[in-house]
Amino acid sequence: MNPRxxxxxxxxxxxxxxxxxxxxxxxxxxxxxxxxxVVLCADLAESTKTHLFAEKFPERFIECGVAxxxxxxxxxxxxxxxxxxxVASYAVFSPGRNWDQLRTNVCYNNVPVKIxxxxxxxxxxxxxxxxxxxxxxxxxxxxxxxxxxIPCDALEAKKACLAAxxxxxxxxxxxTRPKTPIITTPRSPFKIxxxxxxxxGKDATVCASGPLVYDSLMVxxxxxxxxxxxxxxxxxxxxxxxxxxxxxxxxxxxxLVTVEEHQIAGGAGSAVLEMLAENFPIPAERxxxxxxxxxxxxxxxxxxxYGLCCSGIERAIKKVLKRK
Amino acid sequence: MASxxxxxxANLIRQDIxxxxxxxxxxxxxxxxxxxxxxxxxxxxxxxxxxxxxxxxDRDRIFLSNGHICPVLYATLARRxxxxxxxxxxxxRLGSRLQGHPHRTALPGVENTSGPLGQGLGQACxxxxxxxxxxxxxxxxxxxxxxxxxxxxxxxxAMFAGKNRLSNITAIMDRNNIQIDGYTEDVMPLEPLRQKxxxxxxxxxxxDGHNLDEFIGAANRARKIEEKPVMIxxxxxxxxxxxxMEYDYRWHGKAPNxxxxxxxxxxxxxxxxxxx
Ligand SMILES: Cc1ncc(C[n+]2csc(CCOP(=O)(O)OP(=O)(O)O)c2C)c(N)n1
Ligand SMILES: [Mg+2]
Numbered sequence: 001m002n003p004r005x006x007x008x009x010x011x012x013x014x015x016x017x018x019x020x021x022x023x024x025x026x027x028x029x030x031x032x033x034x035x036x037x038v039v040l041c042a043d044l045a046e047s048t049k050t051h052l053f054a055e056k057f058p059e060r061f062i063e064c065g066v067a068x069x070x071x072x073x074x075x076x077x078x079x080x081x082x083x084x085x086x087v088a089s090y091a092v093f094s095p096g097r098n099w100d101q102l103r104t105n106v107c108y109n110n111v112p113v114k115i116x117x118x119x120x121x122x123x124x125x126x127x128x129x130x131x132x133x134x135x136x137x138x139x140x141x142x143x144x145x146x147x148x149x150i151p152c153d154a155l156e157a158k159k160a161c162l163a164a165x166x167x168x169x170x171x172x173x174x175x176t177r178p179k180t181p182i183i184t185t186p187r188s189p190f191k192i193x194x195x196x197x198x199x200x201g202k203d204a205t206v207c208a209s210g211p212l213v214y215d216s217l218m219v220x221x222x223x224x225x226x227x228x229x230x231x232x233x234x235x236x237x238x239x240x241x242x243x244x245x246x247x248x249x250x251x252x253x254x255x256l257v258t259v260e261e262h263q264i265a266g267g268a269g270s271a272v273l274e275m276l277a278e279n280f281p282i283p284a285e286r287x288x289x290x291x292x293x294x295x296x297x298x299x300x301x302x303x304x305x306y307g308l309c310c311s312g313i314e315r316a317i318k319k320v321l322k323r324k
Numbered sequence: 325m326a327s328x329x330x331x332x333x334a335n336l337i338r339q340d341i342x343x344x345x346x347x348x349x350x351x352x353x354x355x356x357x358x359x360x361x362x363x364x365x366x367x368x369x370x371x372x373x374x375x376x377x378x379x380x381x382d383r384d385r386i387f388l389s390n391g392h393i394c395p396v397l398y399a400t401l402a403r404r405x406x407x408x409x410x411x412x413x414x415x416x417r418l419g420s421r422l423q424g425h426p427h428r429t430a431l432p433g434v435e436n437t438s439g440p441l442g443q444g445l446g447q448a449c450x451x452x453x454x455x456x457x458x459x460x461x462x463x464x465x466x467x468x469x470x471x472x473x474x475x476x477x478x479x480x481x482a483m484f485a486g487k488n489r490l491s492n493i494t495a496i497m498d499r500n501n502i503q504i505d506g507y508t509e510d511v512m513p514l515e516p517l518r519q520k521x522x523x524x525x526x527x528x529x530x531x532d533g534h535n536l537d538e539f540i541g542a543a544n545r546a547r548k549i550e551e552k553p554v555m556i557x558x559x560x561x562x563x564x565x566x567x568x569m570e571y572d573y574r575w576h577g578k579a580p581n582x583x584x585x586x587x588x589x590x591x592x593x594x595x596x597x598x599x600x
Contacts, residue, residue: 044504295423296416
């Protein structure tokens with residue numbers, strides 16, 4: 001058994017947890033380690049799980065009210081005085097609504113503000129399109145100085161949070177709302193900018209970001225029985241991209257499928273394909289939202305409807321294999 | 325419609341809200357229940373609208389800025405005849421026209437897409453300005469919340485309306501003193517709201533949001549004021565009509581379970597009986 005993977009991963013007993021809970025715990029731990037950590041929130045403490053930090057360190061928890069733009073500017077001001085601010089809200093509002101403040105106050109000033117965007121993706125569910133951030137990766141990956149992280153599970157989210165607290169740069173941490181399978185273990189390594197091959201293979205590369213890494217692994221297992229060998233990469237860092245791991249994988253397999261809960265345009269898949277177009281062009285398919293807004297529904301129903309699931313990933317793999 | 329009849333409508337709307345949110349298993353009951361009286365008055369008495377012609381060019385516009393209270397909007401639209409009440413049960417389901425937050429193109433009677441707070445008043449200002457440019461006589465209503473007063477964009481719109489003397493706007497603020505993280509005055513103190521709007525060149529009228537005669541009187545007066553936009557600050561009780569939800573911010577965005585819904589409906593029915 002691969003020590004990087006949850007031993008229960010391929011069983012029905014795989015544990016579920018929300019990535020935002022991982023960050024909630026990560027913030028408490030980061031707060032213990034470093035007194036300069038402060039957390040800002042815009043009237044969404046419980047949903048973003050920053051209430052855990054607020055309970056432990058009330059004097060370092062800053063309630064901004066429903067004012068995400070000011071929250072980002074406040075964080076930039078705190079950061080330039082040596083604080084390490086985490087700003088937390090739903091991704092549609094932060095980095096959505098306050099993108100200009102992120103761009104100019106945080107990234108251009110180059111101060112180490114950490115943006116926690118929860119409720120990204122269509123798996124937000126019943127709240128509907130207004131609350132489903134499907135554009136945030138695109139918004140963030142074009143900003144100089146900003147690191148963009150998409151943890152695949154709650155354990156990785158905690159590690160990403162702690163890594164973000166340490167790195168002296170602005171970081172965007174993208175999280176989804178529902179409980180999703182635990183893919184990794186507490187001891188699995190996490191390093192910003194270092195993608196992980198979670199399942200080695202030779203026929204096709206699947207480069208997935210976020211909880212859909214799980215679906216990708218399930219498809220790889222299924223296709224093994226059809227003698228198709230799929231390499232699955234957990235691409236948790238969209239910026240800076242791990243060029244080396246991705247290029248060497250597609251050199252071996254000769255084709256690629258990218259997977260994410262985001263618009264196809266401008267997302268993690270786009271980032272990977274732009275890089276490959278310049279370095280090692282190969283046939284590729286992208287699984288993501290097809291230039292559409294989301295809608296209300298159960299998370300599972302919505303993911304299935306838009307093909308952000310095992311069957312969608314499998315279809316894309318079979319399609320790209322034919323194009324090799 | 326006499327105010328007693330309106331109170332019955334509001335009661336039915338409250339029952340719809342409980343049924344819808346309970347069936348969906350998620351949604352926002354507190355603000356929706358608190359605004360049922362005002363929605364009944366707006367849609368059944370005050371606004372010039374025609375459910376048979378939802379896009380009638382001369383209709384009054386009713387913008388909803390705080391989209392999360394949409395169960396009250398949907399229930400009111402259905403009771404007013406925009407669509408069948410049976411459809412209310414589809415709230416938040418896949419394929420439903422009753423999206424978790426209202427979507428303009430999904431459902432007749434919905435004037436604007438909302439959910440992200442602080443954007444209704446700006447759209448209402450645009451609509452009011454267009455009425456002036458197009459020589460139209462329709463009136464523009466904008467329902468908004470107190471939590472939204474935290475948003476800078478609300479004040480950008482307020483300043484614009486004041487500058488341009490958009491007297492064809494009546495904004496109605498649900499002053500229920502709650503938001504998600506607690507009471508408004510703890511999360512981000514808002515008072516004095518009256519003076520804030522007055523200093524932005526608005527006329528302010530404060531009413532008890534559950535006293536229909538008072539609200540209707542204020543709305544009629546607001547239509548006649550010709551030199552300024554009007555803000556009606558409606559003092560309401562979040563969760564109004566459901567004893568265990570009243571005044572409790574924890575019911576901002578939580579659905580009642582089956583047992584709680586039953587209890588809520590029982591209480592609302594008892595209130596209805598007294599109206600007969
Ligand atoms: C810009 C923005 N930020 C955050 C949210 C999340 N949110 C939804 S409702 C709400 C609190 C609003 O307070 P209020 O509208 O007064 O709520 P109510 O009285 O209905 O409980 C927040 C912060 C949002 N919808 N929009
Ligand atoms: Mg309120």
